[in-house]
Amino acid sequence: MNLKISALEFVQEVQNGNISAEDFVAKTLERIQSIDDKLHAFLSINEDAVNQAQEIDRKVKSGDKVGVCFGMPISIKDNMCIKNSKTTCGSKMLENFVAPYDATVIRKLKQQDAIFVGKVNLDEFAMGLTTEFSAFGPSKNPWETDHVPGGSSGGSAVSVSAFECVASLGSDTGGSVRNPASFCSVVGFKPTYGLISRYGLVSYANSIEQIGPLTRTVKDTAFMLNIISGLDSNDNTTVDNKDENYLSGIDSGIEGKKIGIIKEMLGDGVDPAVLSATKDAISKLENLGATCEEISLDMVKYSVAAYYTITATEAGSNLARYDNLRYGYDFSVEGYEFNSYITKARQNFGPEVKRRMIIGGFVPSTGHAGKYFLKALKIKSKLTREINDAFKKFDLLIAPTVPILPFKIGEKIDDPIALFLVDINTVTANLTGKPAISVPFAVSNGLPIGIQLLADSMQDKLLLRAAHALENTVKLPEVPI
Amino acid sequence: MTKIGLEIHCQLTNLESKLFCSCKANYREFQINENICPVCMGLPGSLPRLNQEAVKKGTMIAMALNCTTPDKIAFFRKNYFYPDLPKNFQITQLNIYGDTSIGGAGSIMVGDKKIRITRIQLEEDPGRLIYEGSSTKNQITLVDYNRAGTPLVEIVTEPDFENPKQVREFLNILSDLLENLAVADPSLEGAMRADANVSIEGGNKVEIKNIGSFHDLEKAVHFEITRQNSLHSRDITITQETRHWDDKRKITISSRSKEEELDYRYFLEGDIPWVKIDSEIQEKLKSKMPESISSKKERYISKYNIPSQVADVLSSDKFYSDLFDESHTENNAKEIANIITTDLMGLVDTREKLEKSKITATHLRDLADSIQSGKISRNSAKNALYEIVKTGNDLSQVISELDLGNVSDESELTGIIREIISEESQAVEQAKSNPQTINYLVGKVMQKTKGKADPKLTLDLLKKQIG
Structure with missing residues (x-):
């Protein structure tokens, strides 16, 4: 049984009766069993997955209607709710939280007969x-297991990269899908804001984050997007994509397209290997008939500061509900009044969450909002104006997904500022609501490099088309695990 | 000069569902924590889903209070920790970043006094706290989230009231207005709550929070003015503070909590996009709005010549004015207005009775027509009305069952009159010389027929018999 196939290949094989969903899912679970001790992608496993796959095989054999996923095993970042299963958000605060409802993306995938093999690791609350x-401890990069896999959707990227599932869903607030996709050499996509319903995704910075697929190929991403995108009455911020088919015309290339190279994302601090991969990508795109030209987005230099100010403000509010009264971990109220209880209970948040919530309590407060929060909002709207202007001239923008290569676990954890700056190339898409994708493009000394493409709002289809063209220009080595 | 300003919270009790989910807005009939879902419990991952009907009703209230209505509204988060607040923030509205609240400045007349409205905002009600255990040491607080997410409008006034009487009159007008718009039932417990700002000449502003009903609001304001006046007369400074209304002892108590120092860190609620309410939508809403109380009153007076006082009473009560509008014709309007205001309102004078009452517009129309055609006397009509309210039976059935119909059969009445003439010979002689006294004989006939004789016919026949 070959587990190293794409989602579309899997669907084809099960549909044609060449493989059974049960075998594939069982082998996938065996692989998780045998290698996840080393990788720690999974936080929980769906014990019922094989039974669910059996049911799909039965449907295939008897000619019953089967959903388009045909029992495809996928992993879900543990900040999305699956009914009756734990949704921990990688936090002690929600260690025992069992979701009583399905997220919209989960409901849609269930309807199409996807199978959730398990919930995967993330930075606490995706921060x-x-x-x-x-x-619950870090995940390891399958390319170099003493290196970080990127994050926050690290478990998603690891599980796809190491063949522990066929595809995964992550969430991207400032690069959290694209960054680990780049570090683990898989495709990671953040759609236009509102394209995928966030209902059931535990909010961190709700005004800019989106759910996004992590897959082995760009076509797989388009396939996933066909299933999970579209208007949702449970999320007022969703937009109508008129049931767009993102797979159709994905092979039609990028001849004649104009691509802007974002100058600010290739400045000081970019690793030489990343820089040369980017240059290589640009020349390959030109060979395909695109024209590339440098463009300056001046506000990018303030984007990380604005990003952390806005996300901290929203996080401070979104995470306020974790007072441990209605759900959470085991901690008796006996002997406490309200304020002392929640103060004590909230000490179970980890250091990064605490740091951001303290910032989030400060930057929008009276007397400080003008200096920090409102200024950050100004940068956000200026940056949006700049990028909108850029898209009048260009069809797409290009930059490396992350300016540096994957680094060692523990190397930067005590230097929050250095970590913040790793986000410089990814936060722009979130602050402006634009779609962006990371495509695996190179491997330097055994460490993956991803190239990022951005498109204008609701141009997700064009973006996938271009990403698919770029992906076809390289043949990358297989993950060494 | 005494200055009083109000912040009134009105639940939109007539809405089907809560402000951000499909749980019932009418939470009152549920067992504790039964009317809840992931959204109103603020469970991880849940998102608010704006009730568009609440936006419409809120806009109607703003229009009825003559407020400006912006063409785009936004929602904000008010962040603070409290056990009745499932998300530890409240989704509400705000005007500090431009006019984005559902209603802007407006005003309403209370007698000759103009009360200015500062703004109206749409927001969610928190859950309900239930305190158990008597001593403060062993007290436990239970939370019922059934109410959490119920749609509220907060109506904020300028400090334009000068005395508790104006406050009461304003509240009466506001209650009638909300009822007339069919957005709320102000009589439901907890449906109307308020905070009040009170200051007297030379004193600081004092805020009274947590007043649970309109009835108590007037009392609280009255208490607070008296308290402040008595401090002032003894040269004691009135400190600026927040006080709570103790509805058991009916007094205001200084709050020890530093609520006024809270920083709510307001910012835009990103989960709810701006809502467009452009002029086209506003016109549509306006056309759907029920006729205002003052316009109804005007119409009753000018069209049907109904006395001003009767029109006033009739127009300000939605139930009765609806009944009137449904039942009256050009000819019987005045009669029906009379039946409603003099008889029916006395008969059905509580909410309970109103809910049980079986009267319909058809009943009223039949009654008025029967009075006017002489089929039934006013006196009998009253008895019939009593029976109709109780049973809901047709008027004709009630008349025949209770034998209330006028005796208008000529031969029957002639027989009765003959009897009276023979019994009252002295009075008959008197009537011959002085026609004024014939009324005495009419009265006798009425007595004998238990008030059912057709008065006009009786008089005609008497005159004929006496000659």
Whole structure:
């Protein structure tokens, strides 16, 4: 049984009766069993997965209607709710929280007969970019297991990269899908804000974050997007994509497209290997008939500061509900009044969450909002204006997904500022609501490099088309695990 | 000069569902923590889903209070920790970053006094705290989240009231207005709550929070003015502070909590996009709004010549004015207005009775027509009304069952009159010389027929018989 196939190949094989969903899912679980001790992608396993796959095989054999996923085993970042299963958000605060409802993306995937093999690791409440801030310990990069896999959707990227599932869903607030996708050499996509319902995704910075797929190929991402995108009455911020088919025309290339190279994302501090991979990507795109030209987005230099100010403000509010009264971990109220109880209970948050919540209590407060929060909002709208202007001239923008290569676990954990700056190339898409994708492009000394493409709002289809063209220009080595 | 300003919280009790989920807005009939879902419990991952009907009703209230209505509204988060607040923030509205609240400045007349409205905002009600255990040491607080997320409008006034009487009159007008708009039932427990700002000449502003009903609001304001006046007369400074209304002891008590120092860190609620309410939508809403109380009153007076006082009473009560509008015709309007205001309102004078009452517009129309055509006397009509309210039976059935119909059969009445003439010979002689005294004989006929004789016919026949 070959587990190293794409989602679309899997669907084809089960549909044609060449493989059974049960075998594939069982082998996937065996692989998780045998290698996840080393990788720590998974926080929980769906014990019922094989039974669910059996049911799909039965449907295939008897000719019953089967959903388009045909029992495809996927992993879900542990900040999305699956009914009756734990949703920990990588936090001690929600260690025992069992979701009583399905997120919209989960409901849609269930309808299409996807199978959730398990919930995967993340930085606590998705705050971080290495998974080192998970309360349950970091995940390891399958390319080099003493290196970080990126984050916050690190478990998603690891599980796809190491063939522990066929595809995964992560969430991207400032690069949390694209960053680990780049570090683990998989495709990671953040759609236009509102394209995928966030209902059931535990909020961190709700005004800019999106759920996004992590897959082995760009076509797989388009396939996933077809299933999970679209208007949702449970999320007022969703947009109508008129049931767009993101797979159709994905092979039609990028001839004649204009691509802007974002100058500020290739400045000081970019690793030489990353820089040369980016240059290589640009020349390959030009060979495909695109024209590339440098463009300056001046506000990018303030984007990380604005990003942390806005996300901390929203996080401070979004995480206020974790007072441990209605759900949470085991901690008796006996002997406490309200304020002392929640103060004590909230000490179970990890250091990064605490740091951001303290910032989030300060930057929007009376007397300080003008200096910090409102200024950050100004940068956000200026940056949006700049990028909108850029898209009048260009169809797409390009930059490396992360300016540096994957680094060792523990190397930067005590230097929050250094960690913040790793986000410089990814936060722009979130602050402006634009779609962006990381495509695996190179491996330097055994460490993956991803290239990022951005498109204008609701141009997700064009973006996937270009990403698919870029992906086809390289043949990358297989993950050494 | 005494200055009083109000912040009134009105639940939109007539809405089907809560402000951000499909749980019932009418939480009152549920067992504790039964009317809840992931959204109103603020469970991880849940998102608010704006009730568009609440936006419409809120806009109607703003229009009825002559407020400006912006063409785009936004929601904000008010962040603070409290056990009745499932998310530890409240989704509400705000005007500090431009006019984004559902209603802007407006005003309403209370007698000759103009009361200015500062703004109206749409927001969610928190849950309900239930305190158990008597001593403060062993007290436990239980939370019922059934109410959490119930749609509220907060109506903020300028400090334009000068005395508790104006406050009461304003509240009466506001209650009638909300009822007339069919957005709320102000009589439901907890449906109307308020905070009040009170200051007297030379004193600081004192805020009274947590007043649970309109009835107590007037009392609280009255208490506070008296308290402040008595301090002032003894040259004691009135400190600026927040006080709570103790509805058991009916006094205000200084709050020890530093609520006024809280920083709510307001910011835009990103989960609810701006809501467009452009002029086209506003016009549509306006056309759907029920006729205002003052316009109804005007119409009753000018069209039907109904006395001003009767029109006033009739127009300000939605139930009765609806009944009137449904039942009256050009000819019987005045009669129906009379039946409603003099008889029916006395008969059905509590909410309970109103809910049990079986009267319909058809009943009223039949009654008025029967009075006017002489089929039934006013006196009998009253008895019939009593029976109709109780049973809901047709008027004709009630008349025949209770034998209330006028005796208008000529031969039957002639027989009765003959009897009276023979019994009252002296009075008959008197009537012959002085026609004024014939009324005495009419009265006798009425007595004998238990008030059912058709008065006009009786008089005609008497005159004929006496000659």
